[in-house]
Amino acid sequence: MDAKDIMNVGVIGCGIICKNYLSNMVGIYPWMKVTACSDLIEDAARAMAAQFPGLRPMSNAELLADPSIDLVVNLTIPAAHFDLSMAALKAGKHVYSEKPLALTREQCEILCAEAKSRGLRVGCATDTFMGGGIQTLVKLVREGAIGKVFSINGNMLFHGPEAFHPHAEFYYSPGGGPLFDMGPYYLNTFIAMMGPIRRVCGMAVRGTPTRCFGNGPRIPKEQIGRPIEVHVDTHINGLLEFASGATGILTTSWDVWGTDTPNIEIHGTDGSIVFTDPNSYTGLIKLRRANDENWQELHPMHCTECGRGIGIADMADAILHDRPFRASGEMATHVIDIMQSILESAASGAAVTLRTSCPVPEPLPPWLPLGRLA
Ligand SMILES: NC(=O)c1ccc[n+]([C@@H]2O[C@H](COP(=O)([O-])OP(=O)(O)OC[C@H]3O[C@@H](n4cnc5c(N)ncnc54)[C@H](O)[C@@H]3O)[C@@H](O)[C@H]2O)c1
Incomplete structure (x- = not known):
């Protein structure tokens, strides 16, 4: 070359x-x-x-x-x-x-x-939305596998990175917190499937004023148990209204010890889809169409080795x-606008109409080998 x-x-x-x-x-x-x-x-x-x-x-x-x-x-x-x-x-x-x-x-x-x-x-x-799992999800939703989508639910429920990250302070400072840190995985997936968002509402709480380093393999011994001051909300519920008219809920939390809730559920007029963690380049899709008795498991149709x-x-x-x-950068700006607006709504008690939008990323062709994008 x-x-x-x-x-x-x-x-x-x-x-x-x-x-x-x-x-x-x-x-x-x-x-x-x-x-x-x-x-x-x-x-x-x-x-x-x-x-x-x-x-x-x-x-x-x-x-x-x-x-x-x-x-x-x-x-x-x-x-x-x-x-x-x-x-x-x-x-x-x-x-x-x-x-x-x-x-x-x-x-x-x-x-x-x-x-x-x-x-x-x-x-x-x-x-991660360019990985095989989410690209397959995007293809199914955009090609109408569950009809017209009216609701998307995202649940990132967990108990915080201080258990394993040796520099976890930044996660509890502005720019961190579960919404700013993990929200982009979910929101990029939602935008790739459903396009931009026009209005949000939020409610947020802060579980505890301090957190303590855990004993994960990367945490130095002398750091275990050391407190971290929490400067951001740590459990945030966001209501989303897409420009398409669909609705959504995004809950991000570092206050939750256990959950059985799927990471992503999508409901349409002709069926529902359940998807695994969007912080991954692979994933498992469960599809249940109208009148199906059982869920059908679908594996990625796009490259998962990236x-x-x-x-x-x-x-x-x-x-x-x-x-x-x-x-x-336009999609990232829109995502920050969504997250910032959810937090502004949580503070003010009023819904916020977003001032940004963004182009919807072009789906990748299926079955490309690693190292190819077309
Ligand atoms: N750790 C993860 O699992 C993970 C996963 C996905 C995304 N991220 C994101 O990646 C970014 C980095 O995360 P990380 O976990 O690698 O953090 P980290 O603290 O381990 O690494 C950050 C590095 O940046 C360096 N640094 C800070 N300011 C700098 C500057 N002005 N100039 C040059 N170097 C500077 C630090 O010395 C450090 O080595 C964050 O935005 C985080 O949200 C992290």
């Missing part, structure tokens, strides 16, 4: 999720080459680079100044996303960020406007071929 047909990628933020990205990006998509990584902690960048061929550890400043790097992937913590993504755009690089794209809809709009004014692109996780980074590969290919891409 000619150098002009390849996007060079630099990754900033070499923490827990970085290795997962690199394992699913390096050597899989011929048009994308990861060439550099940086972190505030130099050793973290060095250790990450040592595990992948072709990666050079750098400082943030070196990475942003390197003219060979076309696209920056921002895998830092939410509070750092806006400033670093803006710095990357100002350095002339396209940006793909981990979620949330920024802390507020206003910051997201500033990033997207900055990119547009410079002829650059902004993309954002989550990209992982975090398929959205970046799609974005890189889109830049090379001047086409739209799926995990877009």
